[in-house]
Amino acid sequence: MGGDFGPTVTVPAALEALSLHPTLKLLLVGTPAVIMPILSEYNKLSRINRLTVVPTDSVISSNIRPGHAIRxxxxTSMRVALELISSGHADACVSAGNTGALMGLSKLILKSIDGIERPALTTLLPYSETGKTVILDLGANIVCNGEMLVQFAIMGSVLSEQILGINNPRVALLNIGSEETKGLDNIRYASKILHNIPLIRYIGYIEANDLLMGKSDVLVCDGFSGNITLKTMEGVIRIILSTMKLSGKQYNKLRWFTKLIRFLLNKYFFNKFSRLHPDWYNGAHLVGLKSTVIKSHGAANRRAFVSAIKQAIHSIECRVPEKIFTRLRTVLSKKDS
Amino acid sequence: MGGDFGPTVTVPAALEALSLHPTLKLLLVGTPAVIMPILSEYNKLSRINRLTVVPTDSVISSNIRPGHAIRxxxxTSMRVALELISSGHADACVSAGNTGALMGLSKLILKSIDGIERPALTTLLPYSETGKTVILDLGANIVCNGEMLVQFAIMGSVLSEQILGINNPRVALLNIGSEETKGLDNIRYASKILHNIPLIRYIGYIEANDLLMGKSDVLVCDGFSGNITLKTMEGVIRIILSTMKLSGKQYNKLRWFTKLIRFLLNKYFFNKFSRLHPDWYNGAHLVGLKSTVIKSHGAANRRAFVSAIKQAIHSIECRVPEKIFTRLRTVLSKKDS
Structure with a gap:
């Protein structure tokens, strides 16, 4: 159990997820000396019976290179958790640990779906109260060729259909302009290929200022761009939401009328924009693997980690990996014929 | 006079700039048939004497490739405007036209400062009421090697010192993690070099979620990343500010108390975040050239275009190109010695 806060966040989150999903069973993979004292606080809860601790020696730290981490x-908790899937003891893995290591180990142990060059990290970005855009890649592949972007588009389409229930989702490539001549070579190459895949509803380029306009159901980019785009958005939202908060001391100094205004303002703002707070949509699918792996933010709090566990449940229920495999085979057979 | 709205925006903006700066003289380069009818509305203003129309035949359209545009x-208005600088008839050029063409023509006509591989687009991002971060590149160079990022860091430092008056500015590289091992090869290379330049106060990597935290005075990235980072931020801010607005009809339906709350809320929000609205900091310096060139947003409105003109004035007053040349020579001589 890695991540910035380890079991102090993930154990309470696991218990909350068990309470929300009565048929869920969870395996907590990590160092017993750290997990057990936290777990002991919840001893009296009956749902603790649906929770098993799988003891491991160590955790992969967040700042070592993926290659070294794998060696x-x-x-380690991450490797053992993934091995529990490959041995049939678990259906999905949720981790707040080292992203590169999770990607590398997942590929090694669970394998990629045939035809997928590299799995991608993807999240469901809420652009309105009901609409969501599937964005990928978010940092698993910081350098991507055009073929990889095309594969991301196919996987993103399946996710949008299966997880969000969108029929014939609109797919776009993130670029720095809307004209065909704009952008990097890999993007222009992918655009050309996508125009010729009838099973994908490709709508062209989208610029980053339209990220929250709901113009596409799937947004494809390389992992470097995806990571900085999403982090920029998170940073701006966090700053704006935090501006709304006052310390207890500051609050006590206000007059009653100002307190009322503050209260209404906070309520209004929270209703409008809390969906954009990273905690509410935490959990990035590592799509393209033969099983479900969800990467949580390293700095996720309890609420955010519960959201990541929910995504894992949803992916298992929708059988996302199998659906991607089938779609890919259909697209490739049409391409070859 | 290009850009999305052409002289309908740039002519009134020019007149406003003349009113704000009593010693300013402006040359309006463009098609007289379009400019003159707009200008005729202002015939009675005395400041119109400080404005000269330089007639040209055509405008470079925004969607043609830079190479073709140059041929x-x-x-065209863009080329003639730049030639007015090289012939000594103007000190700076402000354009809302095709970015790639402006970059290519500026290099061709005005030339880069010796030692600068490629000029960069940069803006001053206001992270607080008084603090600003110089960000470069914003899209002039979508592919950058490590050396170029180092040159951007040097130019950014000079801009921060000269335009913002910051002593020994903190310089960071935009990356997807804070550890030295993270990110693309060119970023890691630039980091290594910057650590060894004593004249630059290099502080390491910054992630995009810290963009508005004021952690650095200069933020360096390739043009693709810079463009999508800034556009993401702009998109989020625009959406939030637009949510605060109601149509006249919607507003009239509200009760007086709700109207009051609305009014206070808008006022509060405007005071806090309007500085982040692109109109207030429009105007990207094309730094690294021997003269001052400012690129305005294509979709800039009057207020935003005035802001771009102001930046040109500031750059001329601070003699930015000369200062960059001197700094670069100092850094290179220290490096060689």
Whole structure:
């Protein structure tokens, strides 16, 4: 159990998820010396019976290179959790640990779906109260060729259909202009290919200022761009939401009328924009693998980690990996014929 | 006079700039048939004497490739405006036209400062009521090698010192993690070099979620990342500010108390965040050239275009190009010695 806060966040989150989903069973993979004292606080809850601790020796730290992490991964919580899937003891893995290591180990242990060059990290960005855009890649592949972007488009379409229930989702490529001549070579290459895949409803380029305008159901980019785009948005939203908060001391100094205004303002703002707070849509699918793996923010709090567990449940229920495999086979067979 | 709205925006903006700066003289370069009818509305103003129309035949359209634009640029408003600088008739050029063409023609006609591989687009992002971060590149160079990022860091430092008056500005590289091992090869290379330049106060990597935290005075990135980072921020801010607005009809339906709350809320929000609205900091310096060139947003409105003109005035007053040349020579001589 990695991430910035380890079991102090993930254990309470696991218990909350068990309470929300009565048929859910969870395996907590990590160091018992850290997990057990936190778990002991919840001993009296009956749902603790649906929770099993799988003991491991160590955790992969967040700042080592993926290649090195994989070499020293034996008996780490991340590797053991993934091995529980490959041995049939678990259906999905949720981790707040080192993204590169999770990607590398997932590929090694769970394998990619045939035809997928590299799995991608993806999230469901809420652009309105009901609408969501599937964005990928968010940082698993910081350098992508055009073929990879095309594969991301196919996987994103399946996610949009299966998880969000969108029929014939609109797919776009993130670029720095809307004209065909704009952008990097890999993007222009992917655009050309996507125009010729009838099973994908490709609508062209979208610029980053239209991210929250709901213009596409799937937005495809390389992992570097996806990461900085999403982090920029999160940063702006966090700053704006935090501006609304006052410390207790500051609040006590206000007059009653100002307190009322503050209260209404906060309520209005929270209703309008809290959906854009990273906590509410935490949980990035590592799509393109033969099983479900969800990456949580390293700095996720309890609420955010529960949201990541929910995404894992949803992906298992919708059988996302199988659906991607089938779609890919259909697209490739049409392409070859 | 290009841009999305052409002289309908730029002519009134020019007149406002003349009113704000009593010693300013402006040359309006463009098609007289379009400019003159708009200008005729202001005939009675005395400041119109400080304005000269330089007639040209055509405008470079915003969606043609830079290479082609340059080949057909003879007697276009953009080319003529830049030639007015090289012939000594103007000190700076402000354009809302095709960014790639402006970059290409500026390099061709005005030339880069010795030692600068490629000029960069940069803006001053207001992260607080008084603090600003110089960000570059914003899209002039969508592919950058490590050396170019180092040059951007040097130019950004000079801009921060000269335009913002910051002593020994903190310089950071935009990346997807804070550890040295993270990110693309060019970023890691630039980081290594910057650590060894004593004249630059290099502080390491900054992630996009810290963009508005004021952690650095200069933020360096390739043009693709810079463009999508800034556009993401603009998109989020625009959406939030637009949510605060109601149509006249919607407003009239509200009760007096709700109207009052609305009024206070808008006032509060405007005071807090209007500085982040693109109109207030429009105007990207094309730094690294031997003269001052300012690129305005294509979709800039009057207020935003005035802001771009102000930046040109400021750059001329601070003699930015000369200062960059001197700094670069100092850094290179220290490096060689």
């Amino acid at each position: 020293i991964s034996r008996n | 057909i640029s003879r007697n």
